[in-house]
Amino acid sequence: MRLFAGLLARNRLALVGAVVLAAVAVLALLVPVLPVRAPNVTDTAARYLRPLSEGHLLGTDHLGRDLLSRLLWGTRLSLAVGFAAAVIAAVIGAALGIVAGYFGGRTDNLIMRGVDMLMAFPYILLALAIVAALGPGLLNALIAVAAVNVPFFARNIRGITVGIANREFVDAARLAGMGHWRIIWSEILPNVVPVIVIAMSTTIGWMILETAGLSFLGLGSQPPQADLGSMLGEARAALITAPHTSVVPGVMILIIVMSINLLGDGVRDALDPRLRSGALSRPMAATRVARDTVPEPQGDGILTLQALETQFHVGGRVYRAVNKVSLSVHPGECLGIIGESGSGKSVTALSVMGLVASPPGVITGGAARYRGDDLIGAPYETLRSLRGDRIAYIFQDPLATLHPLYRVGDQLAEAIRVHHPLGRAEAWARAVALLHSVRIPNPESRAKAYPHEMSGGMRQRVGIAMALANDPDVIIADEPTTALDVTVQAQILSLLDELRRARGLAIIFITHDFGVVAQLCDRVAVMYAGRIVEEGPTGVLLESPAHPYTRRLIDCVPELGAGRRRLAAIPGLPPAVDQLPPGCAFAPRCGRKQPACEAGEIGLEGSGARRVRCLYPEVEEP
């Protein structure tokens, strides 16, 4: 509740809505004791007085009645009716929804068919039919508006109830011998009430508008009693000669409904967990860059990362996902990046081409040089022309990474056409050839398939084909084989290996699988908590790991035919990257820890290709 109030207070617009609505409600409640004229006293001598007339702040209407008084009384009536309609609709709708959702089966079917029937009506038409049957009148308008809103509540609440009714605590209550109605009352209802409240807060504005509408048509409140809608309806005849009689009630409806909507939005945002976590990020075309200095170019790799730093800024927290990572890869070489989930390996890869979602992602330092040119902070068009053309990506989980509504052939053809002025047919032919080159059988017909019509291995090959489309210099493969079974994995690895030998491709291969690294990579970098902790030629590193983390990581891997060895899981969890300890991030989990490990920054030291970030490495002179 306090969290809710806090969020509401932060959302200034919602606060404005709440204050305005409260003011209107207080006025409406206090009308009987306020010093205003009686609303229905006519004075034909003083018809259509303009606002600010003597004794009539807002003027008078066609019968000389005081508009201010009628406005306040009308507001009172409109608010009361709108609120009552919302409550009635919510109660009946929720009751139907809970019963349907809880009992399921035939009950559910019967109720929901009925609800669907009602929803098949154009909304206001149903209200009109009900008023037609019951006769014009405010109470009947209220019933009509409530009735047409019942299906909305019933549907929403049913959905929620179905979810709850299958949860363990409901089963437990059932096993404990609780009756259906007691379960509904004590287990289901408390969980549904918040949803009902949200649904009400979003629909009450509608209901006020609708009752006002029916009154406007002359089907709601009957003279002399007036709500805001019928005031507008009566004023319509004199719209041109005395516009103020229309403007006054109209603006009041606008104010009420708008403040309700503002408040409702605030409530919804405050209760929506996705907004709270900041997950609904702004989708920018390239990652935001905020760095002070640019490192001098060095190294001769085709792609070189220099002290790259990428952070996620969420709320007041800073997550150091990539912390001064330096890497380099040469043509024809395959560099492996290995590490646990959350070690920052994927973010490192995405940072190169500015593909980290932003916000919350920000590149705060370092450089990524392709043939010596810095890509970080490069103009969008430069980045775009390199993306997929010179530096291409292969992503994990190709079901999510391929567009579900485009044929794979079209997606491949597009990858070519955004970089080369090629005709449609020509690009399609290229796409088919690409599918053939990644050994997809019947490429002509498979090109016409949608991603969901293919198997996981097929889709992954499509992903690889897409990366190869423009014959790039560098491919960054982010766990491309993780979701696949072993035989398919082996095929894809040998395919990649062949391509790099044949085309001189540089590959950065991200994985958490040492087997894959051993098979494909020339060099390996091990990442932990956003940093590289060890780097070296694959064979040496796997034979004699120097960093205790690498050692433990390798020990976690079961070996085929090695008998029943005790698999050593690493105790503890990787640290959260928003509160990294000083010194070695692995120290809390490390068996070789000494006081110096946690004292201060430890450098990535070593000779030649072999480097390690450890004061007490597993092997002397790595």
Add this chain to the structure above:
Amino acid sequence: MGAYILRRLISAIPVLLGITVIVFAIMEMIPGDPATAILGSYATPENVEKLNRELGLDKPAVQRYFIWLGNMLTGDFGQSYALNRPVLDEVLERFGATLILAGVAFVLCSGLGVLAGVVSAARQYGPADRAITFVVLLGISIPSFFLGMMMILLFAVKLRWLPVSGMYAIYGGGDLQDLLRHLVMPASALAVVATGVIARLSRGAMLEVLRQDFIRTARAKGVPERRVIQGHALRAAMVGIIPVLGIQAGFVLSGAVYIEMVFQWPGVGRMLVDAILKRDILLVQGGVVFVAACYVLFNIVVDVAQSLLDPRIKT
């Protein structure tokens, strides 16, 4: 595809039957008897009974329902006592006018709503997004009939750009240009609320899609941002937007009743309100059933459009 459309049409039959049952049941709730309503309270009991028999009102409700349904299937919706002409003729004539009004409004609100939602999402939290969000909020909060009245004051009375009301000018009108001039205000007033709702939901759908992995893939292969938004993201978001368009079509169609009152548009909504006030039950019944049936058929069109857009839907 043909089989799919046929299946959807067949599945609409129970819905249509349900609609007639609901309308009939609602009308059965009317207190008093229609014959008295028609003849007035001074009618003799004999006359009332005679009329009841003529109208078939002495039979049980179930029987009367099937007679009514059977008649409707042969195109006989009964006779409007107030207008003294067949209900169907009147409804068809009025529905044409409503269709023009609601159709134009629907095209307006779909186009503008989706456009505003896409711009808003692509520029999330930017000035354009904030401006659109505010206008949208205003749009969904203003009663369409009040907006219509204010438009009349401004554009017809003060600026004299557009005619105050009606569908055609009384003298010398009747051509397309005249119709369009009369359409501008009512169609825009009718479109405003739906535009707001569509814009909001489109923005939400776009933001949802823009976070998906396949958008990152599109960017990673070098697709220009404009095409990422207008092609990849919008195409996927439309899967969520189209059902909303279907629902809003119902709002526009029935919301037309207010606008028809304000602008004296000779549509089916105004006809219904008049009929309700005159207690012309057969006209109300026939009108409601007819419009609801059209809406059900329109929703089938929406479903078919959806299946064309999304290959994952089994047709």
